Amino acid sequence: MPSLQIGRKEIPYELRRSATASERRITITLGHVEVLALSTDDDGDIAGFLERKRQWVFDTVREMERITAHRHAVPRFITGSKIPYRGRRMPLTVRRTDAERIAIAYRNGFTIDLPHWAAKDADHLVASELKHWLKTRARRDVNEIAADFGSRFGLVSRSIRAADFTTGWGSCGPAGNILINWHLIFAPRKVLEYVVAHELAHLRYRSHGPEFWQFLGWLSPDYTEAKAWLESHQARLSADFLE
Numbered sequence: 001m002p003s004l005q006i007g008r009k010e011i012p013y014e015l016r017r018s019a020t021a022s023e024r025r026i027t028i029t030l031g032h033v034e035v036l037a038l039s040t041d042d043d044g045d046i047a048g049f050l051e052r053k054r055q056w057v058f059d060t061v062r063e064m065e066r067i068t069a070h071r072h073a074v075p076r077f078i079t080g081s082k083i084p085y086r087g088r089r090m091p092l093t094v095r096r097t098d099a100e101r102i103a104i105a106y107r108n109g110f111t112i113d114l115p116h117w118a119a120k121d122a123d124h125l126v127a128s129e130l131k132h133w134l135k136t137r138a139r140r141d142v143n144e145i146a147a148d149f150g151s152r153f154g155l156v157s158r159s160i161r162a163a164d165f166t167t168g169w170g171s172c173g174p175a176g177n178i179l180i181n182w183h184l185i186f187a188p189r190k191v192l193e194y195v196v197a198h199e200l201a202h203l204r205y206r207s208h209g210p211e212f213w214q215f216l217g218w219l220s221p222d223y224t225e226a227k228a229w230l231e232s233h234q235a236r237l238s239a240d241f242l243e
Helices: 041-067 122-153 182-186 189-201 210-219 223-236
Strands: 003-006 010-014 014-018 025-029 033-039 084-087 087-096 103-106 110-112 159-163 171-174 179-183
Touching: 003 041, 003 179, 010 041, 014 189, 025 041, 033 210, 084 103, 087 122, 103 122, 103 159, 103 179, 110 122, 122 159, 122 179, 122 182, 122 189, 159 182, 171 189, 179 182, 182 189
Parallel strands: 014 033, 087 110, 159 179
Antiparallel strands: 003 010, 025 033, 025 087, 084 087, 103 110, 171 179
């Protein structure tokens, strides 16, 4: 494996070439440095690129080693953290890159690429980016679920959106405007479907009388399981992320 010599420190790195990449890139995770080069790069191009980035690589690797050495005092949003999502706790990987913009991706876990300028207050930046991503996903899920119920049962609200709630999980206003608590992104999807169905049922029956529950059972036959899950988990549903 090639390495980058910086003073007395030798930093091994994995070199990967790409025919589709438009620019060279360095990605750093704990214990691993990857250098993405263009397929047309020769040894001189790569050496020159690494020379320009050597101080940043050194500083970033050293900072990650410092965090690991003091793991009892590390922030919560680091590689190895678990992020609640759809009823599960998914792993988080935070990587440092030489890019200009922060990027987040999800595939069996969250991966966040932090740009070179995000050396300070990284925990806050990661938390903010995750919150934005989760709220966006909640809005998408809510609209997908509502559209499905609308096509199957003809229940169409005046508007429906995911929002911040002080208390409660959803509401249906007199004019048919529905709000759904975005924190339900932390619950299994079946729970979110139950809350959306619950509020859509209020378009037909405003109160929680026997007719309402009968109608809800028609919309969502297994709603009692989702309702029970929410009642037993609601106190801690988003606490692990938000505290």
